[in-house]
Amino acid sequence: MREPNLKQDIEVLLTQIEQTSATSSLLDLSQEDRSDLLKQSATYADAFISSLATTNGFAQKAVRGLAIGKEPISLEAALQLYQKEVVENGINAASPKHLGYIPGGGVFTAALADFLVAVTNPFSSAYYASPGAATIENEVINWIKSVFGFPESAVGALSSGGSISTIIALTAARDKHQIKNERIPNSVVYLSDQVHHSTQKALRIIGLEDVQIRHVPMDSEHRMQAEALNTLVELDKAAGLQPFLIVATAGTTDTGAIDPLNEIADIAAAQSLWFHVDAAYGGFFILTAKKALFAGIQRADSLIVDPHKGLFLPYGVGAVLVKDRNAVLHSHYYTANYMQDGQNEELLKSPANLSPELTKHFRGLRVWLPLQLHGIAPFQACLEEKLLLLQYFRARLLEQGFCVGPEPDLSVSYFWYPFSNDVDEKNKQLMEEIHQDGAVFLSSSIINNRFVIRIAILAFRTRKETIDEAMEMVCRCLTRVS
């Protein structure tokens, strides 16, 4: 064994450290480099936003050149790639001309919040690690509770979106009703055909693939029929099954319909069912003149809503509210069963105890900052405007001889052209022409066995001019269908 020569060892180490740090320090940019990159990014963002009025809503092409190579490239080169391969390809979700699926957002002040969050990187999941960041997350949840008339005692979490929010909510329902082991096949969930597929997906993910699912009949406006729900529950109970969960939707993806929440809440209460409301798309329209349609939403046991839809924020923020905190803690706080209520007050301040996530994006700031900087009024006005724009679009379509779906509850509707023959086939052709054209993006659906073209207005930049452009495009495309 060689004699230890600490002095020499340290010297060697110091040389090695010096050698590696020359490269490792490249990650910590100088003030000059930072300011240069920021400038380039700001210039890029400005050009992107300015171009939105004139660029198309949709394009489709092969993607090239995005593999990560060994050598670094400049930000300029990266931005060029990004522009060509990402921004100019697919659905332009920040565009006013995204009128398909559920349109996206991208409020600028939320982008600033994300930037600041990434630079400062607070650990928002644990109250002790960043009491301020955790409090911002909690204040956002408190604000959402107040919007939906949920009691202060309800808990909630910010998630990446509606799908993860649904998992949290339905897990709470499962745990509250102790749906496990041999009880699973006899347990019954009620939903309508218009429910978003993230609900069935969540049931599978949380181990409830084998529950029985009842599809409650809907009325002609695609709303769940409350009486039919009650009958189904009664029949199932009489057959010895265990109804435990009803999933209602406040703003369906296909047609924007709002289920009769108050009537469903009555049934849920009388039959001891967990009442979950999916308000991912429609929820924030409660801030508009449509408020009355949401009556009863405050009676839900759990609710999900997506700020990245109805608050026009960039993708990546959903919210879930649950009244029974112990049901949520059961899965998400490991030792919740041994905690007394008093101590729960403290642990409820840490978002990690109410969601599957531990280390996570501090997404509270991208909700908090825009609400603080703009106030609520512009968000409300934007939602009202989308409702009016849909009415305007429908009137213009009728004027041109199109057929439209029933009077919409919110900002989603559909239309088709009454061709004299092969109506479905020709409307499909019309849809293809519209996608080929790309000026404005619309999507399609099958509603009442009919192929229809959907309009969904929720992009905050969509204005009257956008609808005029959409009308022009639809008429242009119609002439191309033979």
Ligand SMILES: *Cc1c(COP(=O)(O)O)cnc(C)c1O
């Ligand atoms: C978008 C949507 C979801 C899913 O939410 P994501 O944020 O996409 O995960 C669930 N339900 C409804 C009604 C939706 O519109």
